[in-house]
Structure formats: structure tokens, C-alpha cells
Amino acid sequence: MPRLMDMGLDQLNSLLLDMANLSQQAVAAAIDAYTHGGKGTGVRQMSDRLQVLHRQVSDLSTEMIARFQPVASDLRFLKACLEISYGFFRYGRYALDITQVLEMFGDLGPCDRTPVVEAARKTQEMIRLSAEAFGKRDVEMARSIPSMDDIVDESYRSYLRKAINEKGNNKCSMSAMLILRYVERIADHATYIAESVEYITTGVEPSA
Amino acid sequence: MTSILVSGRRRSWRRIFDRIMKALILLSVVIAVIPLFLVVADVVVQGLPAISWSFLTENPPSPLAGYGGILNGIEGSLLMVGMGTLIAVPLGVGAGIYFSEWPESRLSFLSSFMNDVLAEFPTIVIGLFVYAVVVAPTRTFSAVAGAVALAIIMLPIIARTTEESLKIVPITLREASMALGIPRWKTIFRVVISTGKSGLATGILLGIARATGETAPLVVTAGYLNFPPTALFQQTASLPYIIYNFGTAGYPNWTTVAWGAALVLVAFMLILNLSVKFFIGRKSTGVRAEI
């Protein structure tokens, strides 16, 4: 027999899944614009929409905690909802930030975009996994994400070290650094989402 | 969906039917009450002229001469009912406590059943029993025999009302007392009985009322005496006996004495019953229903 709060829980779940899809699209559009040169149209709308959805999730989960005083797995889910929704919202925000960099720097045709593109691909894989792990409540999948984060972190740091030794104001390396920074942050959030998924199921916060 | 609006004809037929039923019920109540009313009225009308201070303080007259009084009957009844109460109350209350507090024992079940049988027993048979057991060995009618007979009659009433009054006391009060570390017997006497005490008092008064009016057993145990009692083991007068003896003799002055005695007896019963109402009116358990 369905419980009173099941309706609200289902609603939250579908909101989060929507956010998962939307944020993946936003990041993909931004990275695509960088890789192939473009404006990344539509990313702003997606980011704004994600903010609206995040607020809805926040309101709904708070309301459910107040009304139903949930416990155990329900409580953990509601607590994790806020983390996860914030993560998806940040994906969209960073995607928007990337398009703003592109706007500012203009044409990046001659630049060597491979380091960023590779890191971005890795990160997009992480985003996809985090969304899928959440949808399926798959703990094993969630646990595979933090190690990928290490790889993205490493590519960010190595690029930074290289750029420090370069001479002059280089449009390519500056834009690459900024975008790598955003990509690295996106990867971090994917890790947080993975940790939340593990928390919902096992009740234990995985140590960093 | 049926409408709440009913046709005028059905409505007025229903009203008429209600009124007819109400009238019929009222009629049955009136019919039921009439005999009691007539009896009391008759007693009052016939008995009142006989009442005077001397009536209550003198002994009965000889046939055909004067009016005298019913002092012997008053004192005799008081003596025997009093002694009967002294015997019946401890035994009856004790039995009632046992039935109420230990209902699961087989002894309790059996004696409770016997108690109910005894309550409905023909009192003349009880009188004969006491005749065989007290009068015959002592070779005399006596106040003691009368008192014993009355006690046997009162016992089941007192036991039953005690049992019922105590059973009404909620279990949770007993548990509260036991949980405080109060031993069982103290719980029974200081908490349970204290809570059910108006029920107990009612039972005792009802028993007394019943005993005061019993005639047949006294005829075969106490007999009659023209003077107030001076010893426990001699014949003793009683109000019912006076009514029985003087009322059927045929002498007009004796008949008046009988009516007077009847009035005194009825008045006494009425006072007792009013006292019972008074006790019941005050709620025995004072726990308010809280919403």
C-alpha cells in the first residue's frame, strides 16, 4: 500500500532525473561549443531552468521533512536530495560559465584544445555515471567515480604547471585554464553526487 | 439518492403513530404504578389516625379495649434487624470481596452461584431451617433465631451488591496501587473498598430494608410477645408479626393497630430507599470523563 509521502518522493525523484538530463545537455552543449567553435546557444536557458528546478526540489524536500517527519532511508533520501540537486544545478552554472569564457575570448580556432577536450570527455563520463548511479541507486557505480575525479584533477594541475612556465599573455592557455577549472569543479560535484548516492543506500558517508 | 423531503401524508401518519406509541407506553406506566399508589394511599389513610406519641411508646391493647401502641414491635424489630445486620454485614461484605477480587478461583465461582440461589430462596424455608437449627435445640422461639433468619436473608443481597460495586472499580486503580508497592490486602481495603463504598452502603441498606419487612421467617423463629424484649432467648415481637396477627383477628381496635404498624413500617422502608437514592446520586467513582 503506498504511503502518504510516496507521492512526494516520486515527484522529487522525477525532478532530480529531469535535472540530471538537463544538466548533462547543458555541459555537452558548452563543451561542444568550445570544441567546434560556437556560441553555445540555449545553455543560458538550461542553466536558468536548472536553478528553478533546484529551488523546487529544495522547497519540496523541506516540506516533506516538516510534514511527514521521515526516518531511515526516507530521511537519508531527503537529505541527499538537496546535495544532489545542488550538484546538477552547479553543472548548469559551470556550463554557462564556460560559454561566457567563449564569448569573452572569441575565436579559439588556432588553439590546441585537446587537453581540455580530453578532461571534458572524462568529466562528461563522470556526469553520465553520476546521473545513472542516482537513477538506479547503484552503489558500485557510484564508487567508481571518485577515482576518475583524481584523473581530472591531475590533468588540471599538470596543465596549470605547464602554463605557469609559458611566456606572455596567451589567449589559448588562459581560456583553456579557465575552462579546465570549471571542468574540474564539475568533476568534483559529480563526486559529491556519487557520495550522496552511497549515503542514501548504505547510510554511511564515505570518507573523502 | 433518496430525498430528505418526505410527503406530507407520510409525515403526519408518522407523527400520529409516534403519539399513539407514546400514549400506550404512558398508559402501561400508569397501570403499573397504580397498585403501589393505591397500597400506599390505603396504608396512609387507614394508618394515620392511629399514629400518636403514645402509639409509638405503649404496648398493644387487649382485644376490644383501647388503642395502645406497638412499642414491642418497634423494639423487637430493631433488635432483630440490628443483630441480623451485625451478622450479615461482615460475612456478606467479606464474601463480596472474595467474589470480586478472586473471581478466577473455583470456590469463588461455586459460592457465587450458591449466593444467587440463596437470594431467591423462599424465606419461609429459611425460617424453617433456622427453626430446626436454633429454635429446636434451644427449645424456644427467640430474638437470636429471628436475627439469624434475617441474617441469612440479608447475606446474599449484601454479598452480591458488594461484589458488583467492587467490580465496577477499574482495574487500573488496583494496578496503580500495586505498582506503588502497596500490598494486596491494603489495596483492597484502602483503595478498592474506599472507591466502591457508596455501592457497599447501598447494598447494606437494601438488605436492611428487605429484612425489616420479612414476616414468614419470623413467625417460625421469633414468635410474638406482648412486651418489648428483655432477653435474647425468648419470644420477641416484630412489626410484620403485629400486622399479620392483629390485622386478621377481626377486632376493630386491633385492625387499627395493624394499620398503624403498617404505616410505620412503610415509612421506615421509604426512608431507607430515599437514603439509597441519596447514596447513588453521589457518584461513587469521581473520575470525570475528560475530552
Place this chain on the structure above:
Amino acid sequence: MSLPTSLVGVQPKFETKGLRAGFGSTWVLKGIDLKIPPNRVTAVMGPSGCGKTTFVRCLNRLHELTPGAVVEGQALLDGEDIYDRNADPVAVRRRIGMVFQKPNPFPTMSIYHNVVAGLTLNGERDRKKLDHAAEHSLRGAYLWDEVKDKLSDSGASLSGGQQQRLCIARALAVEPEVILMDEPCSALDPTATAKIEELITQLKRDYTIIIVTHNLQQASRVADYTAFFYLGKLVEFDETATLFENPKEELTERYITGKFG
């Protein structure tokens, strides 16, 4: 069953070993091993019929007063088995107080006499001692200020919440070490309930409290430790916060999230 980490090495106030209880040939409690910590509030909860009330009534030997009741096993109060052959049930009950589901002040007694009933009915006559006990207990039950000017009024003249606090004062007057509470707030309105819950959290400083409740929120507000019973067995016993956020047993999880019972 493993002990919650905070209770390892702590001497339990009450410990049951293989406690079984029932009526006639039906066992309601099927062997309970539980260590109740001192000066804490332990909640016992579970669906109807799980044996929680029977368990608590075994702890003050009230269960055996019901005709047909049977008890087996041990219940150790400070190491002494209350079911030992030489144990005096009356003495046991003096060390353990009980508050019932429906407030039950003695209807024929005044507020004052209700509070000190446990003392007077056991022979205490010293008026000064009784007065002191009455005030102390009523203060302890957060009732003194409300009744100090009407101590001779009938116990039944108080509201439901006040009556329950009166019953708590009555239990306190006997100076028990453990207080058992069987769903003490279920007959009260939310305001009265809140007052009593506040009282409970204060009382644990001086007493060990065991409270039966089927109200999960009450257990999570009031209890330090919670035991979950199901069909006469102890399923889980842990710190309340842990049990409510991350229960170890699936049965517990299903019960508290409302997926059954």
C-alpha cells in the same frame, strides 16, 4: 545482539536474560535479552501485539497479577533477579514506579493524599515527612505551582495532563530508582504531551526511565536509546538517533518507514 558502542562497559540498571512471558499456553514475549542503561530514557516500541507492554509489566512484576499469567527467565535490577524465589514482589515494586496509559489518580483522595498514597498506605504517619515528600514530588513533576493552593481538592478535579503529572508525582514520592511509563501521553492533547515529554527529559537525571510508545516521533524526541520489538522478540536496540537514521535491521527499517504495521 551487539551493544551500542556508547553502552559497552556500562553497568546496566536493568538486565533481562531470556525473559519470556505470556498467558496460559500463549507466549507473548519469546525470550528477551536487553540491557537498560541507568539514568537514560529507553523507549520500547513496535507494532500492536509485539509484547512491549507485557515486557514492561514484567519489569515491576505486575504481569503476574493477571489470572493465567506466566513468566520465565530473569530480570536483574542492579544485578539482583527480581524473579528470584526469595524476592519480595512488594519490595520490587517499591523500587520501580509506574505511570499508566490513562491517568488514574485515586478518585476518593485529595491531590495531597494521592501524591503521598504510596507512603501513607505503607504506614508513614509523620506529617512533616509527608508534607516534604508531597512538595518535593509535585515539584519534580512540574505540578507544584499549579496545585499548591488546592492540595485538598479532589484528584479528579484536574485536567488530563495535570492528572498524569499527579500520577508521576505519586510515583516519585516513593523514591523509586526506575520509572516505567506505558504510553503515558496517548490520552493527552499535544500541549500536555509536550509538558510531559519535557518532564521526562529532566527526570532522567535522577531516574532510569523506560517508556513504551508507538509514536515514533515521541521516541525520537525523548529517548536516548530505543528497542524495537516485533512478535515478542527484540529486533534491534541502539541509540535512538542511529536507529532512526540508519537502522541495521531491515525489519526495523520497514516498520519505522511505515512500510508495514
